[in-house]
Amino acid sequence: MxxxxxxxxxxxxxxxxxxxxxxxxxxxxxxxxxxxxxxxxxxxxxxxxxxxxxxxxxxxxxxxxxxxxxxxxxxxxxxxxxxxxxxxxxxxxxxxxxxxxxxxxxxxxxxxxxxxxxxxxxxxxxxxxxxxxxxxxxxxxxxxxxxxxxxxxxxxxxxxxxxxxxxxxxxxxxxxxxxxxxxxxxxxxxxxxxxxxxxxxxxxxxxxxxxxxxxxxxxxxxxxxxxxxxxxxxxxxxxxxxxxxxxxxxxxxxxxxxxxxxxxxxxxxxxxxxxxxxxxTMSEWFGPLTEEFWRGQKAFGTSVQYYLINMSPTFLVAGATGNTGRGVVTTLSELLKDNKTFSDYKILALTRSSSGAAAQKLARLPNVEVIEQNWVEITAEWLRERHVVRAFIASHNEPHHFAEESTFHLNALHAGVEYVVRISTTAANVRPDCPAYYPRTHWAIETLLSSHEFEKLKWTSLQPNVFTQFWLGPAASLIKTFRETGKQEPLRLMASEDAAVGPIDSNEVGVFAAHLLATEDINRHNEAKYVLNGPEDITGRQIVDLVEECIGTKVEDVIFKDMSFIDHAAAQTQHSKNVILSIKHAPETAWEGKCGVDTSSKEFLEIAPPKTTPAQMLETLVGDN
Structure with missing residues (x-):
């Protein structure tokens, strides 16, 4: 209990x-x-x-x-x-x-x-x-x-x-x-x-x-x-x-x-x-009859299932006010307007604070209900009660990630959810021997979902190589500080000086996820792992050029491949320091040139091609548009 x-x-x-x-x-x-x-x-x-x-x-x-x-x-x-x-x-x-x-x-x-x-x-x-x-x-x-x-x-x-x-x-x-x-x-x-x-x-x-x-x-x-x-x-x-x-x-x-x-x-x-x-513990005391029981409840219109078949089916968006979640909810609400197949569906937007500005904005969208709920506490019963048929989840990258996301998928399986779209990480890192710990977690989640035991739950993993907001954040910070004070701090970039990377706006990842959720034929996307990049590559040197164009002078001090923030995180963590420090290896595939726009999946480019360039995102981050 x-x-x-x-x-x-x-x-x-x-x-x-x-x-x-x-x-x-x-x-x-x-x-x-x-x-x-x-x-x-x-x-x-x-x-x-x-x-x-x-x-x-x-x-x-x-x-x-x-x-x-x-x-x-x-x-x-x-x-x-x-x-x-x-x-x-x-x-x-x-x-x-x-x-x-x-x-x-x-x-x-x-x-x-x-x-x-x-x-x-x-x-x-x-x-x-x-x-x-x-x-x-x-x-x-x-x-x-x-x-x-x-x-x-x-x-x-x-x-x-x-x-x-x-x-x-x-x-x-x-x-x-x-x-x-x-x-x-x-x-x-x-x-x-x-x-x-x-x-x-x-x-x-x-x-x-x-x-x-x-x-x-x-x-x-x-x-x-x-x-x-x-x-x-x-x-x-x-x-x-x-x-x-x-x-x-x-x-x-x-x-x-x-x-x-x-x-x-x-x-x-x-x-x-x-x-x-x-x-x-229902599957333990009901045994192999658990799934048959729920089918029977639905067939005879009794108990919870009576109301499920008489209420609107639901799209669940976990982390609705997060980087990708807002794009999912906003786009999905728009897609449902003229979609006859999903005309009676509603969107449950989960957030930890329903009183925030982002949550209140989402709550005003058609077919959207904002719920203050931590997704890690969701049970199979919770999903059944709300007739959740499709779900989006963007998990965290904490060391307990596997335990919490795998529990969510297990509950989704038991609740009869038909399709889940999830956010993974840099495609080249999702492998069992990645030095950084959290891509191995994503590999393990995808392996679990590919197993025979999970065959009734269809799924798609989205593998954005890097978010533009994250890649360009230090550049935007330097520009704003310089404009306010006329002074420069060292420009610490995770990017290498010459490797081309195609960073993507996190909102556009959400847009693509929404299109997948609203697809009638989900079978064509089942077990797919789509690689997502923005429309243009950019190197570390080109980021510096954009900064200098914005401030009208040379950047005094640039540190490429900077991962010092991980040292700060490791010093403060309650988890294993070795585990946290392993994150330093995560951008190595980007530095090796494995995260360019040429790696984008064709399905992504066909369904919801990205539009926001690095230069446009930098303008947004510094407030110029």
Whole structure:
């Protein structure tokens, strides 16, 4: 199971949010009301205990006097649909929107219903109302609560938030919803039902309404519900949650946009995602029937697959605001406009920060939804839920690159993704004996994808020899510094003085990737490794000439084949210094003349020929156009 850590910074995102909650007068619910109010939320909660509900309002208002939030209470029996409806109406009419809904009301049934004296023929003549009531409170009311929550969330009067995945539902289950709880028949059944409800809703709520839904499953918590077993708990020194511990994870799930469809077990104040473990090990406990299961789900229109076949297929762009990602998203959005085959497809643009200028610009493009998500955390279930059929990925070149990208491809394979376009590196370096470590990683990834086990996942590797922005960056920096100060620092170029290299604009790599993703016949590109260069070669000496033309004087000091920045990186790394220092060997193939424009693949030149010359890129980098 993956541990989920509470983040105070993320929890602060609840400020200004409108929260509707049932069961907030005591225990976990009361701790949650306090935490939400403390962090500036507007909390509307209901509870059957009228006296404790009003006491709770007074308690938080007097105990947290400087909160920017508010708290409202009304007496509520969750079995009464109209009372639940009125709670949502009050919040919506006063605030114009509902952002978060938390279902916390629950009871434990009296014991003995399956004891010998209750299983006589005379005893079973009478319907066991306490059992029925426990199910109604713990499960039936929660189903209705979720229906109301989604309706009021999607009715947000501020329609600019339609693509904001900050709206969420949090359901409170229990450890008794994960494992057996002997003697708690109605309670355990209902808490298992909460997990089933979350699983049944997570794809629908996310795909159709952009609402996240999660469940919290507390183990024993220091509330009145464990009074009967507290002495046993203490005697055996078992881990015990404080109500605030559980409240923190409720708030985390309510505010963390990266968490969706999770069941978080909270034990001893720590939280663990049980769904991740189930998803990761499914092929082990389902065995060879795993793929058949998903085909069956799709064929019969059940579970997650029902919503997948009724929602738009998706192109996934990992690293959408990166150097190549922006070109992919922008071009793909344009290509889909007049493409009948992909007219109903949407583009999921992944970024680590959806609030940045680049992300906001992409979010305004047709058919694009920007999601704040680190691609290394994506699971097969995540891909299935969003009906991802084609994907673009530009990984990093850190030493753990292979582990993370290979995991992504394995999840794509298991999720039924049909095609992946990936960014590799300098073509002449992608070999098992390359002295630099990261090209060997790309070779290993391509070898893995070429294996029999991965034959159902089609793929293409793009091998740009060098990005213009990187190759010319020091030249642009010298020009800008000279224009500002009239002084020159040494011009440190990675290029050799006389070897011709065809550097390519990273955006144009993205343009080509988008064309591949939008190709109807992907078979012709399957297992292809396309070499990408710009339209013109340039040597180190020619870079110096461009700089001198821009500054109107001679460059005083030039250092060719400069790799000193790698020494700085090695000195600061937490990885092996030998591994990082091996990067110094990466440009050797360029210095040997193996990275010129004559190495470009003909398919690249036919589909999306590059246009940006080194001189044009230098002008862009220094701000002259």
């Amino acid at each position: 993956a541990e989920i850590l509470f983040s105070s910074d993320i929890a602060n995102n609840v400020k200004g949010k409108v929260v509707v909650m049932t069961g907030g007068a005591q225990g976990i619910g009361a701790a949650t009301v306090s935490l939400l109010y403390e962090r500036g939320a507007h909390v509307y909660f209901g509870d059957l205990d009228d006296a404790k509900g009003h006491q709770m309002v007074s308690h938080v208002q007097s105990g947290i006097p400087h909160s920017s939030g508010s708290v409202h209470f009304q007496k509520l029996d969750v079995r009464n649909y109209n009372q639940q409806l009125q709670l949502f109406k009050t919040a919506y009419e006063e605030r114009g929107h509902v952002d978060i809904a938390i279902s916390c009301a629950a009871v434990v049934e009296p014991t003995g219903w399956f004891g010998p004296d209750q299983l006589t023929l005379d005893a079973v003549e009478t319907e066991p109302q306490p059992l029925k009531s426990a199910i109604d409170i713990n499960l039936t009311s929660v189903v209705l609560f979720c229906r109301l929550a989604i309706a009021f969330m999607k009715a947000d009067k501020d329609q600019t938030k339609s693509n904001d995945s900050s709206k969420s539902i949090v359901l409170i289950s229990s450890i008794a919803g994960i494992v057996e709880a002997a003697g708690l028949f109605a309670y355990s059944a209902s808490k298992h039902g909460i997990i089933g409800l979350m699983r049944s809703l997570r794809a629908l709520a996310s795909a159709k309404y952009n609402i996240r839904i999660n469940a919290v499953c507390p183990w024993a918590t220091d509330t009145q519900m464990i009074d009967n077993v507290r002495s046993i708990w203490d005697e055996h020194h078992l881990p015990l949650n404080a109500p605030k511990d559980v409240a923190q994870f409720i708030t985390q799930l309510a505010t963390d946009k990266s968490l969706s469809g999770k069941s978080v077990l909270v034990a001893g104040g720590r939280g663990f995602d049980t769904e991740e473990g189930i998803d990761r």
